[in-house]
Amino acid sequence: MNETIHIAGYATTPLELISFALSIATVLLNIRRNHWAWLFAIVSSATYGIVFFDARLYGDAGLQGVFIATSAWGWSQWLRGAGGGPLVVTRLDARGWAWSLAGWALGYLALSSFLQHFTDTDVPHLDGFLTAGSLLGTLLTARKKVENWLVWIVADVVYVGLYVHKGLNLTAVLYALFVAMAVAGLLAWRSAARAGAR
Numbered sequence: 701m702n703e704t705i706h707i708a709g710y711a712t713t714p715l716e717l718i719s720f721a722l723s724i725a726t727v728l729l730n731i732r733r734n735h736w737a738w739l740f741a742i743v744s745s746a747t748y749g750i751v752f753f754d755a756r757l758y759g760d761a762g763l764q765g766v767f768i769a770t771s772a773w774g775w776s777q778w779l780r781g782a783g784g785g786p787l788v789v790t791r792l793d794a795r796g797w798a799w800s801l802a803g804w805a806l807g808y809l810a811l812s813s814f815l816q817h818f819t820d821t822d823v824p825h826l827d828g829f830l831t832a833g834s835l836l837g838t839l840l841t842a843r844k845k846v847e848n849w850l851v852w853i854v855a856d857v858v859y860v861g862l863y864v865h866k867g868l869n870l871t872a873v874l875y876a877l878f879v880a881m882a883v884a885g886l887l888a889w890r891s892a893a894r895a896g897a898r
Contacts, residue, residue: 712870719747720874727878730841731885733789733898738775742768755866758819759811759827763834770835774842787844789892800836800847807832826862830855846893849886856882 704711722744729737749764781787792800812828815821833855840848856878863872892898 707870710869710873711867713751715747716751716868716870719744719751720870722747723874724877727881727885731881731888733778733844733889733892735775735778738771738778741771741774745771751868751871755868756819756821757823757827757862757866758821759815759824759831760834763831766835767838770838770842774838777842778844781843786898788896788898789844789846789889791893792840792845792847796845797847800840800851804832804836804851807835823862823865826858830859830862844889844898846886846889849882849889852882853879853886 704713706712707717722740726737726740726744729740745764745767749761752758752764753761778787808825808829810828811831812825815824815828821827833851837848837851837855840851856875859875860872860879863869863875
């Protein structure tokens with residue numbers, strides 16, 4: 701599944717193509733606040749874990765395992781996270797913002813240090829920053845916080861450059877699409893929060 705093929709001038713692999721399609725489905729379902737997004741997230745995380753490991757993006761590869769676990773948790777949160785009922789879309793308050801940014805910063809410091817000292821990655825700081833941001837984005841998505849989309853916009857823009865650097869061109873295109881989809885998600889979820897929707 702990892703032999704190189706060329707599509708529209710891009711080098712890719714069948715496994716990267718499968719991961720690409722599953723990831724698009726995940727984000728589209730997230731925008732619509734459909735709980736089946738979490739199933740697609742679990743499967744796409746498993747396939748992308750292999751793709752990233754082969755590209756020596758160990759932070760991102762390890763992150764996929766965490767995504768699988770948090771996706772199972774997120775699925776339960778969306779179905780029964782509000783006292784046994786489905787969550788509604790809400791916004792972070794100032795304290796939530798402070799905790800979120802502090803968590804991203806601490807996650808970055810810990811992950812980039814680990815990656816720099818214990819792996820052969822050539823991008824430990826970028827990988828650590830994006831891994832920590834992706835964890836935050838997933839946690840905020842699982843709790844149906846509007847601001848998850850802001851985190852994803854920042855992370856996805858930076859991911860485009862990283863994946864071009866690593867030769868994962870199809871995944872770079874995917875993350876460019878994710879930026880546009882995250883903007884659409886932000887607008888949709890802001891409206892849902894105002895309406896108190898699930």
